[in-house]
Amino acid sequence: MFDIYRKMSDIPEPTPQNILQVQTNCKNIQDFNNQLYTYTIAKTANCFLLLSLSDNQDPGLQIGLDLLSGAITGLLTEEFGNIGGNIAASFIIGRIEAYASYTPPSLLNKCSSYITRVQETSLQLNGDLDNYHSDPKTYWYEQVSGTINGPWGAQEYSGCLGQLADVDFPKEIDPLFNQMMLKAIYCFDQYLWWSVIKNNLYRVGQNEGYGLPAVVPASDMKQGDVGANNYCNEQMTSLPSYLAIWYYDQSQDKKGHDTSTYTFYEYYLGWPVKNTKTCPINNDAANYLFIDTIPGNIINPNGLFNRYDVFYNFGLEQSGY
Numbered sequence: 001m002f003d004i005y006r007k008m009s010d011i012p013e014p015t016p017q018n019i020l021q022v023q024t025n026c027k028n029i030q031d032f033n034n035q036l037y038t039y040t041i042a043k044t045a046n047c048f049l050l051l052s053l054s055d056n057q058d059p060g061l062q063i064g065l066d067l068l069s070g071a072i073t074g075l076l077t078e079e080f081g082n083i084g085g086n087i088a089a090s091f092i093i094g095r096i097e098a099y100a101s102y103t104p105p106s107l108l109n110k111c112s113s114y115i116t117r118v119q120e121t122s123l124q125l126n127g128d129l130d131n132y133h134s135d136p137k138t139y140w141y142e143q144v145s146g147t148i149n150g151p152w153g154a155q156e157y158s159g160c161l162g163q164l165a166d167v168d169f170p171k172e173i174d175p176l177f178n179q180m181m182l183k184a185i186y187c188f189d190q191y192l193w194w195s196v197i198k199n200n201l202y203r204v205g206q207n208e209g210y211g212l213p214a215v216v217p218a219s220d221m222k223q224g225d226v227g228a229n230n231y232c233n234e235q236m237t238s239l240p241s242y243l244a245i246w247y248y249d250q251s252q253d254k255k256g257h258d259t260s261t262y263t264f265y266e267y268y269l270g271w272p273v274k275n276t277k278t279c280p281i282n283n284d285a286a287n288y289l290f291i292d293t294i295p296g297n298i299i300n301p302n303g304l305f306n307r308y309d310v311f312y313n314f315g316l317e318q319s320g321y
Helices: 016-050 061-076 078-083 085-100 114-134 161-166 175-200 224-238 283-289 307-313
Strands: 143-150 153-160 202-205 214-217 242-249 261-274 277-280 317-320
Touching (some): 016 161, 061 175, 078 085, 114 175, 143 175, 202 277, 224 242, 224 261, 261 307
Parallel strands (some): 202 317
Antiparallel strands (some): 143 153, 202 261, 214 261, 242 261
8 A cells, every 4th residue: 555645845946847746647537537537437327237226326435436436546556656657546536535524515415316316526636636736835734634435445545735746647648548548448347336335235045945055965975076066066056146165173082983064155236135036137247247267266367356255355245144
């Protein structure tokens, strides 16, 4: 993680040259924000269509802030360090997340959907960038900060306008602009799916009933752990919305005979069983979402999350056993 806090003495003075640099960066960031929003429309539609959901409810102020901020986290990578991408990203995220504490009137209104909430947040950011561009000296040392909530927990970011004097944010015609955009789009997609999943879906267990959970004597498990992994991998390959895991219980009877067992559990991502019918997300959604089956077995390097993280680190409510 980058050091996102800087002393006032480290902030460049508002000299004419530095003011011009900040104004140029504000304009380029605004162009980036405008183009990013156009991509969020398609990504949001894709998410809701794949999950067979309707984007017809306001997710609320905080989610709108986190989605746009989440996209900007894509600029925090080392590859953009030479142009001050981490400085720019920390300031932009701080500016966006500060709306949670001092909410402008435009963000107090009820929105009709995820995408309109993102739109209103994006427009508000543009308005602030206009103000910064018009009168940078007034806002030069004003610190903005806030906490972004996402798939990896909460993280605070902070910055001030004057720090952008040390940034060389690329213009729209610069190839680096497109590289940064691709990172931002991917990160937006991650934060979007995380939000929609944790607010709509369940981890549904099917591990109770006749013959469940499946318990296999270790002596019958060919290749031991490797065989158990192979079984789970095959299950998740044939049932893309599922997580199959196993636990090894080492034991022996009073005579010292090995009685160790492998116990297998299966869960799917989706909605609770209804009238004995399972309701997992469809295969297309699962194939888009998951990077792997068992840890280390990559099936989609362009996926959004490792399977285990979605099932166990998203805070999903569990249905069934």
